[in-house]
Amino acid sequence: MAYKRIKTMNIMEVLKRHKMGQSISQIASSMGYDRKTVRKYLKAIKNNPAEDPEGIVKSLIMSEVMGRPREKQDILTPFKEEIQSLINDTKNKLKPKSAFEVISLKYDLTGRVSYSSFKRFVRKNELLKSAHKNETCRISSEPGSQCQIDYCKVGLLHDRATGKKKVVYAFIGTLSFSRHKYVEFVYTQNQKSFIQSNINMFRFFQGVPVTLKLDNLKSGVIKPDLYDPNLNRAYAEMAEHYGLFLDPCRIVSPKDKGIVERDVQTIREEFRKMLALNPLISLTEVNQGILAWVENVYGKRKHGTTQEEPYHVFLNEEKSKLLSLPMDEYEISEWKTATVHPDHYIQVNKKAYSVPGCYIGKEVMVKVRQNTVSIYFNDELIKQHTIPYGFRQTDINDFPEHMHHRLDTGMPFYLRDEAHKIAPEFEKLIVKILTPNAYINLRRAQAIVSMANGYPAELIKLASKTALEEYSTVHPKLFRAIIEKHQELESDKESQEMSLSLETESFVRTSDYFTHQQ
Numbered sequence: 380m381a382y383k384r385i386k387t388m389n390i391m392e393v394l395k396r397h398k399m400g401q402s403i404s405q406i407a408s409s410m411g412y413d414r415k416t417v418r419k420y421l422k423a424i425k426n427n428p429a430e431d432p433e434g435i436v437k438s439l440i441m442s443e444v445m446g447r448p449r450e451k452q453d454i455l456t457p458f459k460e461e462i463q464s465l466i467n468d469t470k471n472k473l474k475p476k477s478a479f480e481v482i483s484l485k486y487d488l489t490g491r492v493s494y495s496s497f498k499r500f501v502r503k504n505e506l507l508k509s510a511h512k513n514e515t516c517r518i519s520s521e522p523g524s525q526c527q528i529d530y531c532k533v534g535l536l537h538d539r540a541t542g543k544k545k546v547v548y549a550f551i552g553t554l555s556f557s558r559h560k561y562v563e564f565v566y567t568q569n570q571k572s573f574i575q576s577n578i579n580m581f582r583f584f585q586g587v588p589v590t591l592k593l594d595n596l597k598s599g600v601i602k603p604d605l606y607d608p609n610l611n612r613a614y615a616e617m618a619e620h621y622g623l624f625l626d627p628c629r630i631v632s633p634k635d636k637g638i639v640e641r642d643v644q645t646i647r648e649e650f651r652k653m654l655a656l657n658p659l660i661s662l663t664e665v666n667q668g669i670l671a672w673v674e675n676v677y678g679k680r681k682h683g684t685t686q687e688e689p690y691h692v693f694l695n696e697e698k699s700k701l702l703s704l705p706m707d708e709y710e711i712s713e714w715k716t717a718t719v720h721p722d723h724y725i726q727v728n729k730k731a732y733s734v735p736g737c738y739i740g741k742e743v744m745v746k747v748r749q750n751t752v753s754i755y756f757n758d759e760l761i762k763q764h765t766i767p768y769g770f771r772q773t774d775i776n777d778f779p780e781h782m783h784h785r786l787d788t789g790m791p792f793y794l795r796d797e798a799h800k801i802a803p804e805f806e807k808l809i810v811k812i813l814t815p816n817a818y819i820n821l822r823r824a825q826a827i828v829s830m831a832n833g834y835p836a837e838l839i840k841l842a843s844k845t846a847l848e849e850y851s852t853v854h855p856k857l858f859r860a861i862i863e864k865h866q867e868l869e870s871d872k873e874s875q876e877m878s879l880s881l882e883t884e885s886f887v888r889t890s891d892y893f894t895h896q897q
Contacts, residue, residue, distance in 0.1 A: 392615070393420055396624065409590075409626045454492055455500045458482055463506040475501055520555035523700030525626075526588040528552050528577075530568060531643045533650040537659050538566075547662070549646050550576040554588065558682045559693035562646055562669045564662060570713050574617050578709060581621065583670070584693075586701025590624045612714045612744075620709045622702055645677075713747040717754075722825060723777050727752060732764045733777040770819050794824050801836050804843035812853060826855040834862055841865045 389410065396406045403421070407414040455462070465478040473481065479497040483489045501507055529551050535544040545566050550573070553560040561580040565572050581587050618625050646669070653660055653668050660668075678690025717725035719738045724731040727745050734743070738756055746753040747766075754762040764772045791813050798809040812824045831839045842861045846853045 390420060393417060394424055395619075397421055399624075409624065454488065455482075455497065458486065459504060459506070462501065463504075466501070466506060467508050475507065521700075522556045522697040523554075523586070523588055523702070525555040525590045525592055526552050526580075527555060528591055528593040529643065530573075531647065533564065533647045534654065536564075536654070536662060536665070539659075539661055547650070547665075549643075549650065550580075551642050551646055552577075552580045552591075553642055554584070554693065554697060555592075557687075557692035557697040558689040559584075559678060559697070560642065560673055560689070562673060564650065564665050564669065566662065570613055571711055574613060574711050577614075577617060578711075581704060584698070584701060585704070586698060587621045587623055587704060588701060590626050591618070592626045613712055616712065617709060621705060710748060715745045715747060716742055717745050718742050720822075722822065724771070725754065729770075730767060731771045732762070733773045734762050735777045736779065771821070790821055791824070794821075794828050797828050798831070801831055802840035802843060804840050804847065805831060808843045808846055808853065811847065823854055827853070827858050830855060830859060830862075838862060838865055838869070 392410065393406055396409075401409075403414050403417050406412070407417045410417075462478055462482060465473045465481060466475055475498060476494065479494050482497075483492065531549050531551065533547050533549045536547045537543075538545045547564050547566065548568055550563045550565060551560060552562075561583045563576050563579055565576065577591070615625065649669060649672055650665060653665050657664070674690055678693075679688050681687065682689055715727055717727055719725055719734045719741050721739055723733050723736055723739065725734055725743060725745065726732075727747060732752060732754065734754060738761065741756060743761070744755040744758075746755070750766055752764050752766060753760055754764075762774075762777075764774070766772070794809055794813070795806060798806040809824050809828065812820050812827070839862070842858065842865050845861050845865070846858060850857065
């Protein structure tokens with residue numbers, strides 16, 4: 380594949396970096412794309428008549444630049460292990476060029492695969508082992524240009540609110556030039572906590588670094604949910620607000636982020652020291668203690684690499700080079716995925732929101748703010764709701780007209796009426812399910828009513844009696860099992876009656892047997 384497909388969000392990032400003055404090589408290196416790919420997109424953007432960035436992106440998605448045939452790459456796939464063996468053999472190692480010639484001649488691939496395609500295949504599948512794996516080169520950073528970020532587990536802390544011990548993680552941000560750092564201990568690693576720690580760090584530094592270098596999505600340092608695609612989107616929005624760039628490290632490459640990697644053990648040790656001095660210390664107290672240590676102890680001793688005091692260098696050389704904090708506060712949002720159910724609702728954070736019927740069965744993206752949710756399909760806003768105090772937020776216009784009366788009178792009443800048509804016992808069961816939290820249990824009641832329409836009313840009546848008498852809570856799977864049990868009993872009863880008739884059939888006389896012939 381000659382060109383790697385870039386996602387919509389990343390096309391915007393390429394455009395942003397280019398406008399900020401980054402070269403094609405810098406963009407390609409930081410985002411992990413080939414220079415030809417970046418150049419191709421920038422050329423397409425330049426030639427695109429769309430005036431706004433969003434229009435440019437949508438035009439690019441529809442253009443041929445979004446992908447090249449994978450045919451040549453697929454041709455080489457069956458020989459992947461053999462290629463890897465040829466170029467990594469300890470005794471008879473071949474150069475990639477020679478390995479290409481061997482494979483081409485051996486399997487008659489001459490003219491079907493070029494050497495460039497072969498090299499891309501080797502590089503993409505990481506088949507060539509580096510001979511200089513342990514060699515590194517120390518790269519110096521300009522003041523204010525970079526901050527390296529990591530999370531690590533530091534231990535357990537007594538939670539005064541619950542009286543139990545909870546796992547504590549450390550968010551660590553280290554400025555690459557001065558080595559001055561920000562540390563925050565947290566109980567959670569979710570989206571909101573992660574972004575809030577970044578914001579707290581900017582306030583602590585009283586400025587924003589140009590680039591944040593953070594662990595790759597699959598590095599294994601922290602839980603995967605922290606770096607899921609939805610978080611990437613939320614994190615990218617935060618970066619946009621503060622005017623900085625995000626630069627993920629390569630997978631399993633701690634040397635890419637070596638400055639902060641070396642801090643992990645130090646921070647963990649400081650946490651343990653504070654805990655040893657006060658076993659009942661609170662989260663607030665350890666955070667106050669670690670920041671005091673950062674400025675007064677760590678910050679005022681010479682750093683092993685720079686031979687300078689980090690806090691002194693920060694104040695005198697780096698602080699003034701940081702980007703200014705924006706005037707307005709950033710509102711943290713969460714991005715989640717949801718599927719539109721047949722009842723026109725999605726469920727996010729234990730609350731339900733209506734969506735137009737044309738999206739039933741589709742997966743949508745949901746942006747959750749403090750008071751509102753915005754629902755997107757294919758990056759297009761399709762619905763907005765305020766977050767309700769209760770369970771459900773409904774827009775009657777999302778439903779066809781024949782369903783409006785149900786919404787006006789309330790879905791719980793509609794389900795109760797439908798159940799009454801089948802059997803009084805079934806109505807009692809539905810009322811029990813909907814009491815006291817009708818809208819929380821609404822979907823469960825809907826499923827059971829829908830299920831009941833597929834069975835005889837007498838069978839539903841018997842199953843409802845059993846459910847009311849023997850179970851405190853009834854869910855669809857349980858109710859189906861009860862129905863099937865009664866079906867089985869009815870079937871056995873009919874079989875027994877049939878057997879009895881067959882056994883006595885020889886003694887049965889027809890009615891005309893005793894009628895005398897005239």
